[in-house]
Amino acid sequence: MQANDLLHLAEQFGSPLYVYDAEKIQSQYNRLTKAFSKVPNLRINYAMKALSNVAILQLLRDMGSGLDTVSIQEVLLGLHAGYAPEKIFYTPNGVSLEEIEEVHALGVQINIDNLSILEQFGAKHPHVPVCIRINPHVMAGGNANISVGHIDSKFGISVHQLPHLVRIVENTDMNIVGIHMHTGSDILDIEVFLYAAEILFDAAKNFKNLEFLDFGSGFKVPYKKDDIATDIDELGKKLSKRFNAFCAEYGKDLTLIFEPGKFLVSEAGFFLAKVNVVKQTTSTVFAGVDSGFNHLIRPMLYGSQHHIENISNPKGKERFYSVVGYICETDTFATNRRISEIKEGDILSFRNAGAYCFSMSSNYNSRYKPAEVLWMNGQGYLIRAHEKFEDLLQNQIPLPTEVAATV
Numbered sequence: 001m002q003a004n005d006l007l008h009l010a011e012q013f014g015s016p017l018y019v020y021d022a023e024k025i026q027s028q029y030n031r032l033t034k035a036f037s038k039v040p041n042l043r044i045n046y047a048m049k050a051l052s053n054v055a056i057l058q059l060l061r062d063m064g065s066g067l068d069t070v071s072i073q074e075v076l077l078g079l080h081a082g083y084a085p086e087k088i089f090y091t092p093n094g095v096s097l098e099e100i101e102e103v104h105a106l107g108v109q110i111n112i113d114n115l116s117i118l119e120q121f122g123a124k125h126p127h128v129p130v131c132i133r134i135n136p137h138v139m140a141g142g143n144a145n146i147s148v149g150h151i152d153s154k155f156g157i158s159v160h161q162l163p164h165l166v167r168i169v170e171n172t173d174m175n176i177v178g179i180h181m182h183t184g185s186d187i188l189d190i191e192v193f194l195y196a197a198e199i200l201f202d203a204a205k206n207f208k209n210l211e212f213l214d215f216g217s218g219f220k221v222p223y224k225k226d227d228i229a230t231d232i233d234e235l236g237k238k239l240s241k242r243f244n245a246f247c248a249e250y251g252k253d254l255t256l257i258f259e260p261g262k263f264l265v266s267e268a269g270f271f272l273a274k275v276n277v278v279k280q281t282t283s284t285v286f287a288g289v290d291s292g293f294n295h296l297i298r299p300m301l302y303g304s305q306h307h308i309e310n311i312s313n314p315k316g317k318e319r320f321y322s323v324v325g326y327i328c329e330t331d332t333f334a335t336n337r338r339i340s341e342i343k344e345g346d347i348l349s350f351r352n353a354g355a356y357c358f359s360m361s362s363n364y365n366s367r368y369k370p371a372e373v374l375w376m377n378g379q380g381y382l383i384r385a386h387e388k389f390e391d392l393l394q395n396q397i398p399l400p401t402e403v404a405a406t407v
């Protein structure tokens with residue numbers, strides 16, 4: 001996508017606006033499947049919590065993707081988007097037995113990540129195909145908030161509890177068809193990932209009826225200039241070889257599953273916001289935009305760096321800015337960032353806005369959520385409208401007048 005296309009979309013649909021480039025999602029999907037083309041049975045389950053607009057789900061479905069879900073509501077959205085139940089995978093954490101049973105009843109593959117629920121589910125529903133989530137205790141990335149495989153993580157069943165796990169499976173006559181791990185959000189070191197994979201292979205040997213091994217995700221994409229990304233081709237080469245060797249040893253062609261979110265959609269997304277005010281203080285120049293962490297929380301939540309361009313003045317002289325939002329508390333998108341000269345009314349474009357941006361947005365400060373546009377074949381399609389005042393009132397119930405009168 002060109003900056004000019006984005007500028008036209010901002011004019012056409014207004015700001016703030018999310019724009020997703022379908023071609024980029026497709027090319028990322030193809031990159032991943034190509035890197036693992038030597039694995040006979042490969043399955044990509046898009047982790048829809050990254051970006052859950054139904055049009056995006058349908059786009060990925062048409063590419064052949066399955067779906068990775070973390071809540072029953074995501075399962076229902078996936079079914080609504082036309083995914084067959086067997087293409088949906090459910091990997092919750094800390095949810096009730098009842099929700100897991102409901103999802104199972106919909107025909108969706110469940111993945112259980114703690115011994116308590118495993119034992120309860122197995123006792124009530126023997127023979128049901130179940131996947132188990134293992135925590136291999138491998139620290140994949142540097143940030144403890146997005147690294148979920150380490151020792152203090154709430155995710156997965158510790159690999160050290162395997163003997164207990166095996167005993168529960170035997171006692172309840174459960175049918176374990178898959179083993180899963182998801183070590184965290186940043187695979188920077190392929191050797192570390194392969195080490196975790198070995199732990200999964202070892203765990204897998206305890207189960208006779210496996211159909212698949214699910215390696216989760218954690219593919220890192222570049223955010224800043226000079227950021228290192230996961231080397232997909234190298235990972236593909238090394239893991240495919242090792243996986244195929246394991247299948248030979250196991251005596252069956254298992255399916256290899258990945259569940260990428262960020263890798264598929266992050267770089268396809270652009271967030272466009274208009275500069276309301278340029279404010280010079282004694283120490284910095286603020287560019288205040290018509291948005292805030294209610295629409296894009298990652299900088300405030302994780303300290304994420306989204307590259308920002310002034311697409312209204314791409315060739316302008318670069319100056320230093322702090323880009324801030326309109327929410328009434330600290331609301332900083334970027335500090336001391338080099339951006340081509342900003343005037344009030346300019347449109348700023350934030351990169352890597354496809355994953356965990358709209359899906360984490362809220363109505364804080366009673367602001368409307370932005371619209372979303374899918375860019376396909378040189379055209380922008382509105383896939384979610386800007387919210388309206390009625391949306392803020394939806395589900396709010398006024399007190400009955402006689403009760404209100406007693407206050």
Ligand SMILES: *Cc1c(COP(=O)(O)O)cnc(C)c1O
Nearest residue numbers: 047091185217218259260261262
């Ligand atoms: C969030 C999540 C993913 C996707 O992670 P990304 O870093 O976006 O690729 C995959 N699997 C599970 C279980 C998740 O919770």
